[in-house]
Amino acid sequence: MFLKIIRLLLFSLLLTKNILAIQDSSKTNFIIIFVDDMGYGDLGVFGHPTIQTPNLDQMAYEGQKWTQFYSAASVCTPSRAALLTGRLPIRSGMASDINRVLFPDSVNGLPSYELTLSEILKEKGYKTAAIGKWHLGHKKEFLPTNNGFDYYYGIPYSNDMDAINNFNYWDQYKGEELNSKNYNVPLIKNTSVIERPVDQTTITKRYTKEAINFIKENKKESFFLYVAHNLPHIPLYASKKFLGKSKRGLYGDVIQEIDYGVGQIIKVLKKLKIDKNTIVVFTSDNGPWLPFKTHGGSAGLLKEGKGTTWEGGMRVPAIFWSPSNIKPAIISDTGSTMDLFSTFISIAGGQIPTDRIIDGFDITKTLFDLKRTDREVTYFYRGTQLYALRYKNYKAHFITQEAYTLNNKKMIHEIPLLYDLENDPSEKYNISSKNKDVIDKIRSIVLIHNSNMIKGKNQLINRKLIN
Incomplete structure (x- = not known):
């Protein structure tokens, strides 16, 4: 931890002070809404015939819909490490051929020598919060509050872990294990467990509420908010208000509740009159988990899904929204979740680290001026x-x-x-x-x-x- 602080102090000396942003950089807020296992074809605006996502559809209409946007990995942990570091997960050691992700008995997490987007933005004076799934280490030293986030509220790993009863894992789509008490998953606030097992039927609603509270509390500050929904990763849960509302069954109910939450976040940004100073990005950590049939999503016209390197495993829906700043368009250039690292740092008036390889590209010119991206290789x-x-x-x-x-x-x-x-x-x-x-x-x-x-x-x- 001490070495990490020293590195951050040294890095902060390199930050530039005069890089122009879309407006006053001290007032440019960033929100990443990162969902779990949502397929390329799961949103109305990406072609789903029955799941209704009016809020995300409107975001895409007012902003940019990226049709060839990729995650850096086809499973949870490495994908999230890449998002927050701007680096291929193999570089940070957050990729493995034995354990594909971190588990409740894992001993490590994101290494302290990695610089996260939250750490760099915090050095620029941003208030930072992580709401939702973390999956980069559940021990105290690896939690968000030791990785540049001022506040954390969420589940430290996947919602299907810490199962209490023995059952056929691949039969979960049959609905036999949907009682969330069957999973001894903890809910953590900062570094303390506040609920175990967590009531997953209300978790999406609670994440949205926490996100809105953070926005309201920091409406006069520059902030970075990372909202990482545990769903639609199995097992699936939706609150009473959304159960049975979708023609796509429980999976559709889950997506529609997430869409509603996105709408609530956009609504509060507009009400507080900070929408024009805020960039909101919506995307997924990887493709749909197809073996779970009706409890898995759709990759649309793409081949295969989560866990594979076919398009359906790593091409994900992506929407960028910021009124008066991001020019509305459908973008067919290739992009990556790793690009958010470089792009947000650039907009915030910071300097992208030069002491390590950064795989993410700065796509500011595409967002603001509709110029082609520089990425030729993925x-x-x-x-x-x-x-x-x-x-x-x-x-x-x-x-x-x-x-x-x-x-x-x-x-x-x-x-x-x-x-x-x-x-x-x-x-x-x-x-x-x-x-x-x-x-x-x-x-x-x-x-x-x-x-x-x-x-x-x-x-x-x-x-x-x-x-």
């Missing part, structure tokens, strides 16, 4: 292995594997599978035999990337691995 990791790579509109798969179920045989492709995502977003038609020049170019990119990659020490270990 990396698709599963654990610590590079499974696929996108170069411009082409995507090559070196390894393919199904989601994390019992039958997930790994397939290694000596000649990579190649798809033209502009004309074939569903990845149906392998065109590698006719595009040797593209394959050669992609292989050269991989060679350079691998030669420069310094992997962080694996942090996703538990007591069993130690023993």
Whole structure:
């Protein structure tokens, strides 16, 4: 912790004071709404035929809808580490080929040498809060309040962990384990457990309430608010007001309650007259968990879902909203959740760290001026292995594997599978035999990337691995 404070003090000396932002940088607020396991096709504005999401649809209409936006990993922990550090999770050690995520018996978390977006914004005078799922370490030293957040209220890991009774995990979609008392999941405020097991039927509503309270309390301050919903990760829960309201069943009820909460946050921003000084981003940590059938989401026209490096596993819905600042548009350039790190720091008048590799791009010019992004290459990791790579509109798969179920045989492709995502977003038609020049170019990119990659020490270990 002491070393982390020293690093932050040194880093703060490098922060610039005169970078122009959309308005006075001291008044530019940032809100990230990060949902769990929502598929690319789960919102009305992204094509779902029955789930009603009027608030998110309106956000997209007034702001920017990004149609080719990617998470940095197809499962929870590495995706969240990448979001807050702007770095591929393999660099921080928050990716593993054994334990894919952190568990209640995990011993580590996000390393103290990593700089988070919240830490950098806090150094710029921002009030910071994390509401919801953390999943970057549940021990006190790894919680949000030791990673740049002034306040934390939420569940420290996935809502399906700490199961009390033995049951077939993959049968949860049948609804047999929907009593939240079957999961001994804690609710934490700052560093103290305040409820265990948490009543998950009201958790979405409570997260929204906490978010609104934070906004009201800091309406005259610059703030960064990170709202990370545990849902629609299984097991699914919705409050009484939303149960049975969706034609898509319980999953649809959950999405519609999240949409309502987003609407409430937008409403309070407008009421307080700080909407024009606030950037709101809505996106997902990865694609839908398809093995859970009706309790999993939809990837729309994309192939596969969570746990894979096919498009359905890592391309996620993304909406950027800020009245009078973000120009309304449908953006088809590629973007990444890691880009939020560099973009927010730039807008806040800060300096992106130069003492480490940052994989996120500053996309300010796209948000404000509709200029093309600089990103030509997107990396698709599963654990610590590079499974696929996108170069411009082409995507090559070196390894393919199904989601994390019992039958997930790994397939290694000596000649990579190649798809033209502009004309074939569903990845149906392998065109590698006719595009040797593209394959050669992609292989050269991989060679350079691998030669420069310094992997962080694996942090996703538990007591069993130690023993």
